Amino acid sequence: MKNAAMVLAATVFSMGSAFAQNTFPTEYPAEAKPVAGSEISNRLTGKVFTVKSATSGDWRMEFDKRGYAFVDTDSGYRDNGPWRIEGEKWCANMGKTGDNCAELYAAGETLYYKRAKNGEVVSMTMR
Incomplete structure (x- = not known):
């Protein structure tokens, strides 16, 4: 009985650990390539x-x-602020989230950047 309780506790702990792991991408897609700083403005402006x-x-x-x-x-969340290019990154100084910079990656027409908030890689497609 004691062994069964230990096995159950170990199983529950491992399941909890699995759920605690990131459930979002933190790496850029393999096909995505960095966008040069000189090209960022053309891609975003x-x-x-x-x-x-x-x-x-x-x-x-x-x-x-x-x-x-x-x-x-x-x-309903809204934010805004000035954006700029610094070296090989685009940066935005948003009113609520502050000043952050990120590299920009591209795979075809889809762009990607890594959020400063949590390290999640998100995709951007033109509307």
Whole structure:
């Protein structure tokens, strides 16, 4: 009986550990290649994207020609702030989430970046 209880406890613990692991991608897709800093502006400026996240659903992200980025989610969350390019990264200083930078990767027309919040790699497709 004692052995059965230990086996049950070990099984429950391992199941809990499995559920605690990341359930979202933290690595860029193998086919995605880094976008050079000199090309980032061409890929983002004046465009509106649908961002797909495993942890936060989908949201709209716009990079306007005046240098501002806007985020709107279906749940009503909104944020905005100036965006810029620093070396090989795009950066945004959003009012609520602060100043963050990320590399931009591309596979065809789909872009990818890693969220500073949790390390999740999200995809961006033009609307």
